[in-house]
Amino acid sequence: MFNDIGPLELVTLVVLAVLVFGPEKLPKMIQDVTRTIRKIREFSESAKADIREELGPEFKDFEFEDLNPKTFIRKQLDNDELGLKEIRNGFDLKKEMAEVTDAVHSRDTDSSSSSGSSGGPIDMTKKPEKTDPDERPPFDADAT
Numbered sequence: 001m002f003n004d005i006g007p008l009e010l011v012t013l014v015v016l017a018v019l020v021f022g023p024e025k026l027p028k029m030i031q032d033v034t035r036t037i038r039k040i041r042e043f044s045e046s047a048k049a050d051i052r053e054e055l056g057p058e059f060k061d062f063e064f065e066d067l068n069p070k071t072f073i074r075k076q077l078d079n080d081e082l083g084l085k086e087i088r089n090g091f092d093l094k095k096e097m098a099e100v101t102d103a104v105h106s107r108d109t110d111s112s113s114s115s116g117s118s119g120g121p122i123d124m125t126k127k128p129e130k131t132d133p134d135e136r137p138p139f140d141a142d143a144t
Contacts, residue, residue: 005013021029048064055062066072 017026017029052059052062066075
């Protein structure tokens, strides 16, 4: 919960707590805060248990952390039932990009695949078209 608080911040918080609440009331405040946190955790656990009970036995392995989309996707991708690791390992991004750029520039893909390289760095930036200085730039009515 407080993994990113350093020692200097912790000392500052303690000094502020002593100044605000006073040394007499500080232990009582700490007890009240810990009691409240404990009650919130108990309430949360009982709510989770009630939801699991209402869902039934088919959802007995349901985890509330799976409701977080990042956790759900990571868990599904780690599951190797789909064979994603073989697909990921068999995919050569440099070769695929070279084939795509050769196709875009209408080069022969057989000559580039036999050499193993397209012959230089691939420039994927969009270059502006050269126009006459007197000519007006093209107007796109949908863009305005």
